[in-house]
Amino acid sequence: xxxxxxxxxxxxxxxxxxxxxxxxxxxxxxxxxxxxxxxxxxxxxxxxxxxxxxxxxxxxxxxxxxxxxxxxxxxxxxxxxxxxxxxxxxxxxxxxxxxxxxxxxxxxxxxxxxxxxxxxxxxxxxxxxxxxxxxxxxxxxxxxxxxxxxxxxxxxxxxxxxxxxxxxxxxxxxxxxxxxxxxxxxxxxxxxxxxxxxxxxxxxxxxxx
Amino acid sequence: xxxxxxxxxxxxxxxxxxxxxxxxxxxxxxxxxxxxxxxxxxxxxxxxxxxxxxxxxxxxxxxxxxxxxxxxxxxxxxxxxxxxxxxxxxxxxxxxxxxxxxxxxxxxxxxxxxxxxxxxxxxxxxxxxxxxxxxxxxxxxxxxxxxxxxxxxxxxxxxxxxxxxxxxxxxxxxxxxxxxxxxxxxxxxxxxxxxxxxxxxxxxxxxxx
DNA sequence: TATATATCGTTAAAAAAATAACAATAATTC
DNA sequence: GAATTATTGTTATTTTTTTAACGATATATA
Numbered sequence: 001x002x003x004x005x006x007x008x009x010x011x012x013x014x015x016x017x018x019x020x021x022x023x024x025x026x027x028x029x030x031x032x033x034x035x036x037x038x039x040x041x042x043x044x045x046x047x048x049x050x051x052x053x054x055x056x057x058x059x060x061x062x063x064x065x066x067x068x069x070x071x072x073x074x075x076x077x078x079x080x081x082x083x084x085x086x087x088x089x090x091x092x093x094x095x096x097x098x099x100x101x102x103x104x105x106x107x108x109x110x111x112x113x114x115x116x117x118x119x120x121x122x123x124x125x126x127x128x129x130x131x132x133x134x135x136x137x138x139x140x141x142x143x144x145x146x147x148x149x150x151x152x153x154x155x156x157x158x159x160x161x162x163x164x165x166x167x168x169x170x171x172x173x174x175x176x177x178x179x180x181x182x183x184x185x186x187x188x189x190x191x192x193x194x195x196x197x198x199x200x201x202x203x204x205x206x207x208x209x
Numbered sequence: 210x211x212x213x214x215x216x217x218x219x220x221x222x223x224x225x226x227x228x229x230x231x232x233x234x235x236x237x238x239x240x241x242x243x244x245x246x247x248x249x250x251x252x253x254x255x256x257x258x259x260x261x262x263x264x265x266x267x268x269x270x271x272x273x274x275x276x277x278x279x280x281x282x283x284x285x286x287x288x289x290x291x292x293x294x295x296x297x298x299x300x301x302x303x304x305x306x307x308x309x310x311x312x313x314x315x316x317x318x319x320x321x322x323x324x325x326x327x328x329x330x331x332x333x334x335x336x337x338x339x340x341x342x343x344x345x346x347x348x349x350x351x352x353x354x355x356x357x358x359x360x361x362x363x364x365x366x367x368x369x370x371x372x373x374x375x376x377x378x379x380x381x382x383x384x385x386x387x388x389x390x391x392x393x394x395x396x397x398x399x400x401x402x403x404x405x406x407x408x409x410x411x412x413x414x415x416x417x418x
Numbered sequence: 419t420a421t422a423t424a425t426c427g428t429t430a431a432a433a434a435a436a437t438a439a440c441a442a443t444a445a446t447t448c
Numbered sequence: 449g450a451a452t453t454a455t456t457g458t459t460a461t462t463t464t465t466t467t468a469a470c471g472a473t474a475t476a477t478a
Contacts (some may be wrong), residue, residue: 010465012413016406020388034425046425047467054427061424063474079409080416094307104388104405110412136286148415173415175408179229179313189414191407196313196402197225199384200288204221205398206357206382207289219435243455255455256437263457271456274443 005054013179015079016054017042022072036064086146090162091153092117092125095177100127100149102120113145135162140167152176216264223261224288226251231281233345243274293318295355299328299371300362301334301341308360309336322354344371351378361385 008044022041025033035046042049042070053066059074060066076082087105089096092115099105100112116135117123133141141147150166152159152174159178165190166174173188176182181192211311230251234242237336239333244255251258262268268283269275285291294312298305301324308314310319325344326332334341342350359375361368361383368387375383376397383399390401 008464011411013406015413016403019409020406022405024389033411036425039469047469048465049467050426050428051466058427063424063476065425076417078413080412085412092407094303094310096475098303102404105408108405108409120220120408130397148237149411173213173411180233185431187228189411189417191411191414193404193407194225194229195402196317197229198291199314199319200225200228200317200403201221202358202382202384202398202400203289204287205222205400207292208398217434235434254437257435259456260436260458267457269456270444271442272446272454274455369476 003070006124011052011055014044018052019072019075019081021080022068022075023205026072028068030068032065033068033071035060035110037065040048045102070199081108084111085148087112087149088138088142088147089130089151089153089160090117090118090138091115091137091155092122092127093153096153097127097149099153100130103128110149114141116141121140138162139165139169142171147171148177149173152182154178156180220261220264223253224284227258227261228281228284228288228290231277231284234418235278235281238276242276242280243271246274258286290317294357295322296321296360296361297347297351297356298324298339298362299326299344299347299375300315300324300364301331301336302327304361305362306336308362308386309339312337319358321403322356323350323352323397347371348378351375351380356414357379358382358384360393361387365389 014060021038035049038044039046039049050060053071056074056078057180059071072159087110088101089098089112092100096115096117102117105112112130114156115127115130115132116138117132118135122132122133123134142150147169150163150171150173152162152166154162157176159180160178160182163174163182165186167184174182174184174188175190176190177195178195179196184190217312220403230247238351239390240245247253248255248258256327259267259269262280265283265287268280276338296319298309298321301309305324305326309324312323321339324339324341326341327344329343331341332343348381351359356378357380359372359382361371361375365387369386369391372383372391373387376393381397383393383397385399385401387403388403388405389400393399
């Protein structure tokens with residue numbers, strides 16, 4: 001798995017999709033699958049699938065195909081979903097609350113430990129057992145509770161500031177939903193989500209031909 | 210703009226990002242920008258930017274650069290954001306409510322007309338003036354109110370069913386947040402969002418080196 | 419057990435995307 | 449107003465990504 005650092009962004013972005021489909025198949029009791037069958041289901045080519053998996057060593061067997069649950073486990077590991085993470089959410093507005101309420105993240109090891117907000121009306125409340133604390137206490141909380149992942153759901157104007165504080169206190173991963181690309185140092189990972197981007201793409205497609 | 214149908218997916222997916230940066234600059238009063246300056250801000254190459262814009266005709270001026278507001282307007286048009294759309298949301302859970310509360314969409318012409326849910330406790334309530342109606346009335350509502358865009362925020366198990374109903378009643382664009390790829394006929398546009406995909410990518414990056 | 423079939427991993431070819439180069443032209447300077 | 453500079457649009461080159469081809473190997477069949 002030393003190849004990792006040379007795996008292209010395109011491949012990496014397909015991994016979660018593989019994982020989704022494989023998890024589903026595993027759940028439905030499918031035991032084996034060939035690259036050809038999988039390609040049909042996922043709308044990719046069989047060639048690409050084999051090539052993608054081979055970036056990480058290749059988990060199949062000639063003449064047989066892939067063991068679904070084995071392959072699924074491998075991809076889980078590659079994605080780092082076999083570990084547990086401590087997570088906080090900055091911004092307890094609608095989106096922050098929606099994320100806190102979604103149980104799927106916890107199933108994959110992302111445990112939301114606390115939420116933070118400036119609004120005194122929200123501070124003190126709980127969402128699914130997760131407390132909303134004052135945003136001023138976020139820095140110390142990160143340090144004291146070994147938080148690795150920070151989710152940014154604050155308004156655009158506060159996003160960079162909140163991110164900076166997270167990074168300063170040792171967070172190594174920023175999942176940002178504010179509609180602005182936040183800047184981070186090289187050793188920190190970031191995903192700027194930009195929900196509306198996909199809406200605009202949809203708008204483009206709708207008006208295309 | 211006849212070229213449209215031959216513009217690559219990669220370019221199309223960058224358009225919303227250009228639009229974001231240009232809108233910001235326009236707001237801050239920036240009048241002109243060169244591909245070189247823009248490339249620095251956005252983390253792209255100047256070459257790529259010029260090439261991207263030229264897919265749609267090229268809006269610059271040699272020796273000068275681009276007029277920010279003019280370029281911004283052009284991209285708005287290309288994305289179809291100069292029009293108005295009637296939108297509904299299926300599923301008034303946390304995510305549905307979060308989307309209904311976000312005013313940014315309306316600013317770009319996506320007017321949320323109604324929400325739909327199965328939960329009788331939610332039916333009858335309003336979010337920012339948008340009524341939550343019974344999901345069974347969705348089909349007729351779509352027809353009677355000329356709805357063009359359907360946002361799917363229902364659980365995974367119901368996503369395809371709800372999508373089918375939307376398509377059957379004439380919706381031409383599906384923005385799907387359920388964690389499954391919904392299938393649609395060829396003449397309908399779809400964006401399957403998959404929030405957790407970016408979290409998993411983040412997880413990969415965090416564990417990389 | 420030998421033969422046929424399926425299917426992978428891998429190498430080769432093709433296609434697509436990104437980058438670089440440059441001629442054309444507008445703006446600016448002297 | 450001529451010369452210089454800036455910067456585009458466009459063509460050429462390079463790189464990356466995708467697709468196709470195929471030998472190797474395991475499974476299934478006769």
